[in-house]
Amino acid sequence: AVLVMSAGSVVINVITQDLTQMGGLWQRRPVTGLAWIVGAFALVALPPLGGFWAMLKLASGLWAAESGLMVALLLLVNGIAAFSVARVFGLMFAGAVGQMTLRSPEPIWLIVLPMAIAAGFTLHLPIVLENVGLLPQWQSLNADMGLLLIWSSLLGLGLGSVFYIGRPIAPGKLVPSVVQNLLAFDFYTPRLYNRSVVAGIAGLSQVTDWLDRYLVDGLVNFVGLASVFSGEALKYSNSGRSQFYILTISAGVVLLAILMSWRYLPALLVVPAALW
Numbered sequence: 001a002v003l004v005m006s007a008g009s010v011v012i013n014v015i016t017q018d019l020t021q022m023g024g025l026w027q028r029r030p031v032t033g034l035a036w037i038v039g040a041f042a043l044v045a046l047p048p049l050g051g052f053w054a055m056l057k058l059a060s061g062l063w064a065a066e067s068g069l070m071v072a073l074l075l076l077v078n079g080i081a082a083f084s085v086a087r088v089f090g091l092m093f094a095g096a097v098g099q100m101t102l103r104s105p106e107p108i109w110l111i112v113l114p115m116a117i118a119a120g121f122t123l124h125l126p127i128v129l130e131n132v133g134l135l136p137q138w139q140s141l142n143a144d145m146g147l148l149l150i151w152s153s154l155l156g157l158g159l160g161s162v163f164y165i166g167r168p169i170a171p172g173k174l175v176p177s178v179v180q181n182l183l184a185f186d187f188y189t190p191r192l193y194n195r196s197v198v199a200g201i202a203g204l205s206q207v208t209d210w211l212d213r214y215l216v217d218g219l220v221n222f223v224g225l226a227s228v229f230s231g232e233a234l235k236y237s238n239s240g241r242s243q244f245y246i247l248t249i250s251a252g253v254v255l256l257a258i259l260m261s262w263r264y265l266p267a268l269l270v271v272p273a274a275l276w
Helices: 002-011 030-043 050-064 068-093 109-131 143-162 177-184 186-237 242-260 262-275
Strands: none
Touching: 002 030, 002 109, 030 050, 030 068, 030 109, 050 068, 050 109, 050 143, 068 143, 177 186, 242 262
């Protein structure tokens, strides 16, 4: 939460969100920079902050379940997270002041005050856990898992601050361009989403639109046209002549008689044929 608020503090009054155009925000935003550092340390496995206890419990449980592969994956993810927050901190706060961050002071107190309170709570979280009896005892911890988590965090933070601080990753240097593109395009998740979910919904919408336009509306329009046509046709029968009305009624009665006796017509035809 502290990382999210510090990122929002940067975004709210910086013209661009391109990290390569930032830099030097530490001179303009010391409170935001400190909040970012506190949030970064709490996110990765660095004691005694909250992220360390959560990941240590997870790693110890996985190791007890003899899932070494998941422990290795946890260490890798923790190292990548530490590397990422260190690199982003360098791009935003370290180095010389960039053109886009030249006029970028701390935002209004409505943003700074909650961010500072959250950073202070994060720093005091171990004391809070100890007071409520939730802080584990050092003697009961898995020391090997704790050391592995700490080393993965320090390695990620070190790589992020030594190799990439204040400058973007150049393609082909330490990280292949294929891997960099995979990370830059978020594992191509937006493209897969557009070509699967969005394309499916768009196709279904087109089919629904066609059915509504030509089937539903076509049936309704057909009923309307039939009503209009029958009304237009029947208006010519209102001539005011009694003999025409009698003829119409007689024709209707004959037609009804023919329709009602239609089922008996084959039997009526069989009798003369048999006589013949």
